[in-house]
Amino acid sequence: MRRTLVVLALAAVFLALFATPALAGEEGEARTPESSVTSLDTVWVLIAAALVFFMQAGFFFLEGGLTRAKNVSNAMLKGVMDFCLGALVFWMIGFAFMFGFDRGGFVGTSGFLANMAGADWNGLPLYAFLLFQIAFAGAAATILAGAVAERIKFSAYCIATVCITGLIYPVVGHWIWAEGGWLYDRGMLDFAGSTVVHTVGGICALVGAWMVGPRTGKFNPDRSPNAIPGHNIPMAALGTFILWLGWYGFNPGSTLKASPAIATIAMTTTLAASAGAVVAMFLTWIRYGKPDVSMSFNGALAGLVAITAGCAYVSMVSAAVIGGVAGLLVVFAVEFIERRLGVDDPVGAISVHAVNGIWGTVAVGLFAQASLGEANGVAAVSGLFFGGGVAQLGRQLLGVVSVVAWVAVTSTALFFALKKTVGIRVDDEGQKAGLDITEHNLEAYPDFQPTISEKGVI
Amino acid sequence: MRRTLVVLALAAVFLALFATPALAGEEGEARTPESSVTSLDTVWVLIAAALVFFMQAGFFFLEGGLTRAKNVSNAMLKGVMDFCLGALVFWMIGFAFMFGFDRGGFVGTSGFLANMAGADWNGLPLYAFLLFQIAFAGAAATILAGAVAERIKFSAYCIATVCITGLIYPVVGHWIWAEGGWLYDRGMLDFAGSTVVHTVGGICALVGAWMVGPRTGKFNPDRSPNAIPGHNIPMAALGTFILWLGWYGFNPGSTLKASPAIATIAMTTTLAASAGAVVAMFLTWIRYGKPDVSMSFNGALAGLVAITAGCAYVSMVSAAVIGGVAGLLVVFAVEFIERRLGVDDPVGAISVHAVNGIWGTVAVGLFAQASLGEANGVAAVSGLFFGGGVAQLGRQLLGVVSVVAWVAVTSTALFFALKKTVGIRVDDEGQKAGLDITEHNLEAYPDFQPTISEKGVI
Amino acid sequence: MRRTLVVLALAAVFLALFATPALAGEEGEARTPESSVTSLDTVWVLIAAALVFFMQAGFFFLEGGLTRAKNVSNAMLKGVMDFCLGALVFWMIGFAFMFGFDRGGFVGTSGFLANMAGADWNGLPLYAFLLFQIAFAGAAATILAGAVAERIKFSAYCIATVCITGLIYPVVGHWIWAEGGWLYDRGMLDFAGSTVVHTVGGICALVGAWMVGPRTGKFNPDRSPNAIPGHNIPMAALGTFILWLGWYGFNPGSTLKASPAIATIAMTTTLAASAGAVVAMFLTWIRYGKPDVSMSFNGALAGLVAITAGCAYVSMVSAAVIGGVAGLLVVFAVEFIERRLGVDDPVGAISVHAVNGIWGTVAVGLFAQASLGEANGVAAVSGLFFGGGVAQLGRQLLGVVSVVAWVAVTSTALFFALKKTVGIRVDDEGQKAGLDITEHNLEAYPDFQPTISEKGVI
Amino acid sequence: MKKVEALIRPERLEPVMEELRKLGYPGVTITEVKGHGKQKGVTHMWRGAEYRVEFLPKLKVEAVVLSEDVGRVVNALIRAARTGSIGDGKIFVYDVADAVRIRTGEAGFNAI
Amino acid sequence: MKKVEALIRPERLEPVMEELRKLGYPGVTITEVKGHGKQKGVTHMWRGAEYRVEFLPKLKVEAVVLSEDVGRVVNALIRAARTGSIGDGKIFVYDVADAVRIRTGEAGFNAI
Amino acid sequence: MKKVEALIRPERLEPVMEELRKLGYPGVTITEVKGHGKQKGVTHMWRGAEYRVEFLPKLKVEAVVLSEDVGRVVNALIRAARTGSIGDGKIFVYDVADAVRIRTGEAGFNAI
């Protein structure tokens, strides 16, 4: 009964959003001039968008691999549906909020259904820009998935995705990336979205994981945590590599044009990721006695997140340093969030995306070099370590604080509303049976005999 | 003995085909002029071809994930070999049948071994065009694999692949895509192959699944079906996402040049896929009480298949509607094919590719808008819903009916011939043991203990 | 204690390398002129680099799938870390050894930390070239992983990776690919690296597998081998397909510019791979009675390795022949290496990369056609079968012999040194428990019940 | 009470359950085991090398029944599980000292 | 000596182990089995088609104990494993003719 | 007839089978079980957090043998399975009331 209502409500929301545009459709198409440069830019941005799209698979493989077999189908469906819902919602409203006509530096207010034929995207066809942005919105939304894995209700997750891609994320995007956005105007720099995508997703993840509560059995009565090992390490490894691959679209694609700078950006990206993984591996080797596999993967991702803001502004060596620091941060953050904050984040999403999203944004204020920004055709600004003083650092911090505040408030409201309506947490019995059964009546691996788990929960 | 004969026969066919070209080889090379535009087009089409190539992995992962563990190695080898055999055969003869000198609108008759140096591919190098076409031929052939999974003899499957890529598919391709083809001349529109690739593959799948018969144990004596759950949902999820990724080559790549239209096409593709998945998910949620994971994946693929014909002719909103309808169709078609037709299609290949291939082709006659076609540099035609009357709809229907007839007849003949010669069905004992053992003497997962299945068959 | 020392030593090496550049960083950046052609070339090489990067995942999935479940996490970490370490080391020193100022035709001596702003890369931005080369270095290093799988110490593997990407590989690369390199000057042709990448990696693999010794239980006292089946065939299948996909970056990307020749190269690549797989499949069908799944995968890879040297010099038919021969060679080589040499190569790395790397290099001396090389804008040379006499064949053989000698000597020294210091082999107890537990204290698949293995070792 | 323990071919599970149900003994416990007996193992192939799998999968079906029914149960099991070829498996019968139903605490033959 | 064999719900393993430890019997052997009894199977869904999983996962917990402790062990097991709904499982008790500790060769009740 | 049931370390399966074959008892049934006894579990690590795996994998090897051979079988098993460290496992012996070969219907000691 209640379930039927939820379904109907979701369907209604969806159809409502869906119905309106049908009328406006006819005029919703862009006409773009053809030229060789435009074509090259289009090809480049489209391929970058495809790579970023594919990151979805990376996200849900990482999540699925680092959690238990009984919840993996749920992880897969979440991963597919957050992109699908996100694409529709962002096309319909998110894009307008993000890049529509600016209202007070806070939000865009025109161009619903991507109805922006006249707008200027630096010569890039509207739809190439839109697709790239859709893929980004999907990435921002899906970060949540890993942090609330193995216990969030599927219906609540779907609604959360709609709200993140439809409102929470586009507003931040407007602030920082849209001309007229108040942080954009103040000169905050976030080249490919350490803040816009990763901090936003990471703070949603923190709030979500905190409000949904830990998985049943994660913490003992004395608040000490239990380890809940992931069920498929190769799956997590492939997820990591797909994400890394996608980052070659994410960062260099954010140029939105095919300039030689994309090579520089791809290199800073590579070095930061490599340094992050190497540092995380050696750190766990020293701390835990053996090199830890899944933390090394997290290290690579932390490096990638951290270099995302600065990839076009910093030198190769700085990139390696930024990535290396990210590798340190992620290891300590995972411990801190679990043991001090008592928040259960099965895949380390908060540590990777929120912590290193912030670190990466701040790092621009430290490592940016005006000469490099100029060479790459982006803002020519220097950070604290390269003679630029604290000016840029201040702008970066302002941006971080504002975004964290906005996301914390809105996502708390979101999860609070969800809790009071459809509910957000699968109950203990449901978690014991696994979300695959409870939420989808499906077994992910019916042909393999499960092992006897320690806690008597299979 | 008989097996040796089969092997030898296959080898002989292969070598025969292989030997002839060796003589003609020297002149078989194209010389193409170098220019920046050509280079850009080449880069674009090549990357698109690589993405379409990678769809093979999507197909065989989807198939493998939705079937049982004991047949998964067989699914993998089928997936690899149909591309390899298909590439060789299409290069040697299929390409000539498809794009060679037209004979009566029915078939090409020159250019075996891709010996077509002089031909004009709109400035695109011959081999870029050829590789793209090879990848398409592989896709058309591999659709069959899922529908006849878990029971077709491997030798029969190899021969079927050779015949589909060598003859059945190229003839349809000639009709619709080659200048001079009779449906091409009549103005049937199938931009990226809802009919050419998906309906062809889907009808082969229908005929194949029907003639091979259902899997042992699929139907009870009273004709009611038994559920045979797939063994690995994450595998199917990854397969789905790889396929979707590949579609960013499949549809926008079919422009065969790097025009800004590729962005528009990529967006219609995205929205149709998203709408298909969302609609299928909500529909199963309502019908089955819980959102169904594998049907949602099928919904995304159904949306992709359906938008393939019209991706360059329809608006964003139309694309979403086409995809949404595909999401409905696939759910009902799966039920219909299994319960009413009594045909066993383990992965839903017929519902996804045949049903939605037809739907997508017809949808062009409904949703096409001349203004959009013009803007995208393709045919400027309007469908029934946009003031174009029924003219285009008629052409589309003519095309569908003709292609279905051709494929139904030829593939029936093919499977009939196979049945009378090498045999097409692995016997009950062989199916119980699994095709991995029966056909390849291999266990796919020797380190994991299988579960006790319901039917006592592991 | 000893372990701590190893960790510290590794960390120290790493930090030492890392520290120096930090000073030089500021000037280490390239400035490149912007133009449309450069941009197109950059886009192309970057995408090719991303595809080659992704081959890492192919390598470690192939390795993981063809070995046992208890070692798969180790395989994953090796795969991730060899790229990460390799990227840092190659950036810091390998690139300089390979493309720095030539010293005596033997090695480059300038440009550490890629500090080569002034150098000319045919108009390609330095960092695009560098990233492409990094991905290649990673591939050369990772070939070793499969051959020494399931028994090499992780610390030794890390150090070996550093030495291969830092020294062994770049020297060969300098000889053959750098202007001034002694084999380059003598006209040896190795378009995309059958020798530079695959023979180097393959010989390292041979030496490594031989010096590490066979896996515990692989050989009986009478030297007859035992089969040790791989634990996950779909994983190996995906690995194979990811590798093949990556080859569309590897071979056509080696043009380093977006010319129409990339289409031709992609086609030769496709046909060789297909022929390799088809021939290997039929050969195993005849020899073993049933078509062998994993050998067919190896056949495709063998074809790819073999065509790598000649992909821009040979005709389509020649490509198919070269690939087909590779398919034969790999099957016999696998048997020979295991049964005659008594070397344990779990995934066939030596047969695929060393044997076919050599075959492919030699094949250039047989099948090259001057007309094709000219058309593709590369060296116009004819081989023995096309009227060029034995001149080119001689150059190819000289190259092969020299490279094999260099790699054999240096890698023997490397493994010998490792053996005497950190040790290279996990002991029998450790192998029985599995490297996941022994080296990383982790279970890859804790939710699945392992099967009872034949040897009583799970 | 006796425990009848049958080691059967996996594919015979369905008929075996059928027979037990008919006799009024639906309660069984089934374990996936590996067996070794007169039956030769099977030969698999890995990259051209044959290897024997000596232990073949069997199911162990355990049913605790009243002593007077043992004969009938054993005969029914033989009927259902026999194919006539080597590897059909064995049936072992054990005494059961006591049985308890956890839910109710009932003991003895009420528990079966 | 007797063997107490309990077929329990997987999620009751922890309390069961707890009770056994308290009684001084930490030594057990556990097997993943599938059970069938009064309890109805569960219904799963595959692409819109329902199917029954007739055999439900249970754990078989075997502990060999001294004869005089059987009563206490059985009661403890009932306490720990009971939820009150169908499917709670059963306990069977068997005589053990002998027990040996492999490491030391000790036999009889020293081996337990 | 007796059933000899040995709980052994997985890596001792091969020598155990060897010994049984020598004694003319190739017929066995093997089950993958988890054991808990004096042996401490092992500690694994997950993302920096240690956790104990209390139940260790063992194999249960069951062989039904003639009563007069029990002693020899048990001794052979001890010989083959012993490593001398904690966790070597146990052997339990049970009476078997009857044995039947399904293929032939032979009962009693002919069935073994």
Ligand SMILES: Nc1ncnc2c1ncn2[C@@H]1O[C@H](COP(=O)(O)OP(=O)(O)O)[C@@H](O)[C@H]1O
């Ligand atoms: N002595 C025994 N003790 C325990 N289990 C046995 C014994 N003999 C046979 N089995 C079990 O019975 C199965 C079938 O035995 P097998 O000798 O192959 O059958 P048959 O001779 O009746 O054809 C074996 O796989 C094994 O599980």
Ligand SMILES: Nc1ncnc2c1ncn2[C@@H]1O[C@H](COP(=O)(O)OP(=O)(O)O)[C@@H](O)[C@H]1O
């Ligand atoms: N006669 C029997 N012989 C062997 N095992 C049995 C028998 N009856 C029940 N079981 C086992 O006990 C489990 C629980 O039985 P069930 O009848 O569902 O419990 P209850 O009636 O006590 O709620 C079954 O799953 C099965 O494993």
Ligand SMILES: Nc1ncnc2c1ncn2[C@@H]1O[C@H](COP(=O)(O)OP(=O)(O)O)[C@@H](O)[C@H]1O
């Ligand atoms: N009382 C018991 N009942 C059933 N199984 C037991 C019992 N005691 C031990 N076992 C089994 O024997 C195995 C080895 O026991 P353990 O006490 O560790 O060996 P030991 O003391 O001989 O070194 C355990 O893992 C368990 O499977």
